[in-house]
Amino acid sequence: MLSKRLIKYFKSLQLKKYRHQERKFIVEGAKGVSEVLQSDFTIDFLLTTKAYAELLPVDQLSRVKEVIEVTESELKMVGTFQTNSAALAIVSMKNDSDFILPDDRLVLALDDVRDPGNLGTIIRIADWYGIDTIICSLESADFYNPKVINASMGSFTRVRVYYRNLPEVFVVTKLPVYGALLSGENIYKSELTNNGILLMGNESQGIAPDLEQYISHSLHIPRRGGAESLNVAIATAVILDNFFR
Numbered sequence: 076m077l078s079k080r081l082i083k084y085f086k087s088l089q090l091k092k093y094r095h096q097e098r099k100f101i102v103e104g105a106k107g108v109s110e111v112l113q114s115d116f117t118i119d120f121l122l123t124t125k126a127y128a129e130l131l132p133v134d135q136l137s138r139v140k141e142v143i144e145v146t147e148s149e150l151k152m153v154g155t156f157q158t159n160s161a162a163l164a165i166v167s168m169k170n171d172s173d174f175i176l177p178d179d180r181l182v183l184a185l186d187d188v189r190d191p192g193n194l195g196t197i198i199r200i201a202d203w204y205g206i207d208t209i210i211c212s213l214e215s216a217d218f219y220n221p222k223v224i225n226a227s228m229g230s231f232t233r234v235r236v237y238y239r240n241l242p243e244v245f246v247v248t249k250l251p252v253y254g255a256l257l258s259g260e261n262i263y264k265s266e267l268t269n270n271g272i273l274l275m276g277n278e279s280q281g282i283a284p285d286l287e288q289y290i291s292h293s294l295h296i297p298r299r300g301g302a303e304s305l306n307v308a309i310a311t312a313v314i315l316d317n318f319f320r
Contacts, residue, residue, distance in 0.1 A: 077143065077145060077149055082153055085101070085153040085163075086153055088165065089155060091217050091220065094168075094217070095168075099119060099167055099168065100165075100168060100224065101154060102166055103156050103225065104161055104162070105127065105160075105162065107225065108121070108161060109229070110229030110231075111166055111229075111232055112131065112136075112139075114232035114233075116169070116232065117140075118164050118166050119139075119165045120139070120140065120141050121163075121165075122143050122145045123143070123144060123162040123163075124144070124161060125144055126160070128142070147159060147160050150162070150163050155221045155222075156225075169235075171235075171238070174237045174239070176208075176210075176272075177270075178250060179270055180207075180269065181271060181315075181318060182206065182210065182271070182272050183197070183201055183206055183272075183275065184209070184210045184211075184272050184274045185209060185211045185275055186212050186276045186282050187214045187277040187280070188212075188216060188278065189215065189216055189277065190216060190278055191216045191220045192222055192223075192226045193307050193308045194216040195224065195225065195227040196226050196308040197307070197311050198218075198226075198230050198231055198234050198236065199228050199230040200311055200312045201234050201315075202230035203230075204316075206315070207235060208234070208237070209234060209237070210239055210241065210244060211236060213238055218236040218238075241274075241286060241289075242285070246289070250272055251270075251272070251292055252271065252292070253267070253271055253294055254273075254276075254286075255274070255275050255294055255295070255296075255310060255314060257281070258293060259293030260292070260293060260294060260295060261295060262313070262317050263297070265292065265317070271292075273311075273315070273318070274289075274290065275307055275311050275314075276307070277307075278307050
């Protein structure tokens with residue numbers, strides 16, 4: 076049985092202010108909870124229906140500090156899903172002070188990507204292509220937003236996301252910086268390396284002008300039809316696919 080105090084606490088984690096104050100975030104649904112149970116994240120609470128709990132391996136359940144059996148209506152009450160017949164986990168955030176810019180592989184950098192769905196999808200795309208590090212500008216969507224976690228479809232457990240002042244990162248790196256610009260070189264004719272930083276910009280404004288000076292290789296996806304633009308997550312997928320072609 077959930078107490079009023081716990082219900083209030085769990086619901087408060089839907090807001091960024093309280094997530095970062097408590098250093099906790101929410102993971103919902105069978106897919107996300109299954110992924111986080113198999114990860115190295117610390118899980119403080121697991122709210123689970125009886126049916127879902129019976130499907131979980133004992134060694135995964137033993138990782139949870141406190142397991143609480145709940146009903147589907149209680150899961151809906153404390154979470155963001157309209158329906159949830161499985162579980163909801165309260166998970167501790169990782170410390171991001173361990174950031175070291177890898178120099179032997181491709182890294183993603185995101186400038187002011189505000190939409191949580193886009194960020195979550197980009198995390199999922201990065202995971203597909205084996206990219207394990209994303210650097211976000213300070214203005215980008217919060218990695219721990221439930222919409223980001225849900226859109227990542229579990230990939231948040233394998234991709235580290237750091238928030239940094241991007242100019243401070245670019246000014247000290249010797250890595251090539253690839254940037255998606257309308258004035259860039261045709262992506263299909265570009266020479267691409269297997270290490271460096273790929274910078275993607277804001278959904279409507281693109282890459283901020285003050286960051287363009289750090290781009291050593293500008294890239295462009297040539298338009299064949301009449302669409303005005305590509306969604307930033309789709310553009311990220313197209314460009315990444317060319318890095319690994």
